[in-house]
Amino acid sequence: MDTKDFDARSYTDLLKGYIETQDERALYGAEQISKSFIKNNILPEEIVNLHIQALLEISPELHEEIHKSMNFLLEAMISYGLAHQEYQLLREKQLELKSEIHVAARMQKMLLKSEIPKTDELDIGVISVPANQMNGDYHHFVKGKDGSISIAIADIIGKGIPAALSMSMIKYAMDSFPESEMSTDAILASLNRVVERNVDPSMFITMFYAQYKPKSGKLYYSSAGHEPGFFYCSKEKRFKEIEAKGLVLGVNVDTTYSQYEQHIDKGDMIILLTDGVTECRKGQEFIERDEVLDVIKSYIHLPSQEIVNHVYRHFERLQNFQLRDDFTLVIIKKVV
Template identity: 45%
Template sequence: MEKTKLSMYRSYRKLLHNYLGSNREEALHCARQWSKKMIDQDMSPEEMVSLHVAVFKELVAELPMETIDSFDLLLEVMNGYGRAHREHLNLRDRQRQLDAELEIAARMQKSLLQENKLNVKGVDFGVISVPAGIMSGDYYHYDIDDHGHIGVAVADVIGKGIPAAMCMSMIKYAMDMLPAQRLRPGTILQNLNRVVARNIDDDMFITMTYGSYNPECHHFCFASAGHEPGFIYSANTDMFHDMETKGIVLGVSPNVAYQEYTISLRHKGDFIVLLSDGVTETRINGQFLERNHIIQLIRKYIHLPAQTIVEQVHSEMEKIQGFQRNDDFTLMILRRNV
């Protein structure tokens, strides 16, 4: 340690001597290089000032008392600055560690969401889910049960950040624990509601729409727990309609029944749109985007495959917001294709 200090002293003495002499331009260049040494040696600002004072006193034999006194004042200032600087570095290191941990958690959370394609004859399916921050409070689900029916869901935790992401993970595992045989959408929401009511704080709630599509008869049965209404598109009339439902959000009370609704995708090209409120709460000049605007965007790309539609709609909405996301964004389309 003493050898290092002596080496730094001699190095800075040579640097300052050159600067006070005639070779100032070269000395300034060396000073920039020397500052990197300071960082490598973890040298604090007050230690640098002390080194400068010691070297300067050696190089200049007679210094005015005012100059010496000014060094004392500067050293005192640098002591305070040095403490603040070290606290800043400590906080920066802690933030970097937290960011690294969040990045790992985000990758783990992403791995919970399905990415495999839904390959069912006569069905065109697409979904996109993009978090507003590192982690998401949105959840989506799709699978095929033992009867060949397609189960789909979109859920949204009321809240943001890590608590919302943890709730999303809980919903994922609760869905995985459901029996493989076909359950009615209302029954699924009842089961999930009991899990949520037992396991999350009173000030947190989850909204969700769950539906089951029978590709044989083209019926779509669904239930909602206070979730953002989706859309139904009729290819025959070229019209969009809201999926009006009733149902209390998950987690308010453990004993809640959820009403079921059934619609029919009567014609080829009919489709269902499920979404989170991050889609409808997109802002333009401080105002929420109207649902008709969302319909117009979907209609713009309606001739494309479902996955391309959801991706293009998301891309358009990002541009609308100036690439500033305020909420998690999830959009899902299930279309009859035969």
């Protein structure tokens, strides 16, 4: 006797006992046999058919209408069983994909990790939070032997695992450059060629690249279509937008970029960000860029890392703790 025959005999005995006595011990037996059905992968329509056969054995004179209704239930369970199997397969694939994305996100975080350089002149704060598991934003720091600090902030137009792979490629391309010896416009031109040749044509990368040179006290920078940052002048106690033009990376292999410069005095700040900061929403409406500056100004007396943390928490609450885009904010304050 195979398992199905055993389950059928047990089911019939349990059903007969319950019909005759209404004893709840029979219901406990039904729970146990249900576990056997699951263990042996018995389909819903097979269980209904088992019930029909058991009823016919117990009551051969079963009323015709009840018999027809059970046949109707059997047909319904056949369709249900097929749909349930498809659902289970889709759920398993979804869980598998979710697991793969989780692993990819951990790898991305490890591969793109960039330590904030220690320097007496600059106080640097950074926060970068993905809206989903994969982060389409990227920031990168390099401290040169001459004390210079290089800063990159980028945003890829395109999300998910392809974006993560593209950012990893950009990171390792940047690591290969002698950055302290290259101008910011030359670095963007080199990265542009890498992106144009190796990244899917449907994806583009915006980037702002800057170098602070302690000997001159100046910030040299170039932009590849990136969200404009801000310069805070401590003497004038006001913000102004950093103006820098340039085409996004990956459009044209022959694109050239311009280098700009800004002298930085003690107390001055450079604010770099991605559009996930400036395009936060109140309900269905985007905030004004000035609102970002107002929030930064309210915490301007704090160290840079505390400022970016407070700004993030402010806009996280504003969006009911549901980011709609990756949020990256870098604040560089000159303290000497």
